Amino acid sequence: MGSSEKRPKDAMNDIPTFSAENLQNNLKVIQNSRTFLSIIAGVLAGIIGFTGLTGFVFYFVVMLITSVGLMAKAGFSADLYFDSWNRVLFDGFLGGLMSFVLFWTFAYDLVHIF
């Protein structure tokens, strides 16, 4: 979304029209931010030393913070920037999970076992 306000939905008409290119760009931004944050969350979880369920809870907490952050960036009106709320909140959840687990294992081993 960035500083150049890319609104796929034209709010001047009452009819919803979407610019597909802007919509796609916004989705890419969401995915990038989620991936990046899940990697960082993995490293953090490993360093702090979460094990088991606590680690997964930490991952979900970070994902929720990501969602809130994205919503705040979108000005809390997802309708202007995306075609559905679910995308902003839940897209990329599981994709980030694998990266999170990898970096969590990596950091945990580096710090605690070796």
Place this chain on the structure above:
Amino acid sequence: MAEDLVLDTAIRDWVLIPLSVVMVLIGILRYFVSKLMRSSPTPDAKMVKEGQVIIRARSLKFGANFIPPRSFRTRRSYFSNEENGLLHVPKGEGSNPQAQMFSDPNMAMDMMKKNLSMIIPQTLTFAFVNFFFSGFVAAKIPFPLTQRFRSMLQNGIDLSTVDVSYVSSRSWYFLNLFGLRGLFSLILGDENAIDDTQRMMQMGGFGFDASKSLSAEKDGLDILQHEWALPRFEQRAESVLRKLVK
């Protein structure tokens, strides 16, 4: 019995980090190789025409509510008219995509190249890992798993009393395989986040089946109900301008 094993630092230096680095590098290499090897197929005029017709029909569907009813109907009959409508494919002529696929040498070569470039590095790396890095505990995963995973994760380790969290390097390889997807999408730019698993899923359905998509578009157009969304656009334009001027 969850005693904490103390593992040698050499394992970390010589197993975990090199394996990850190698996998990242192989991923990058594969990306560049596939970019170089991508031969641009000479487009078939008929396929391109049909593709463009489909795009036009889709744009019509998308913007149907913005044009007056009569023009919409005119355009729709242009597409789906029984005799000479563009989207209407007579029953017998539907091109058989499978036959086309295999008789077209370019497409077969492309598919084979894609498959090979995907499978070979994976197999090679797997064999490499198995040969060099088997027989010892490589890492500890921070969450517990059930006993059923033991045979999968600990294949080189022959002690059955070791906690399932201590895994062999083969499972580190698999973990990397899945987890580096996200990293690749960040490094290589957004289009190439596809990796093996997604490509394997895509291998099932391929082929540009022209006749089916044409008739699908035609049905979509026929179903579409036209709702004239700008019935009083002069008044609407006036109100918008008023808002702007205020």
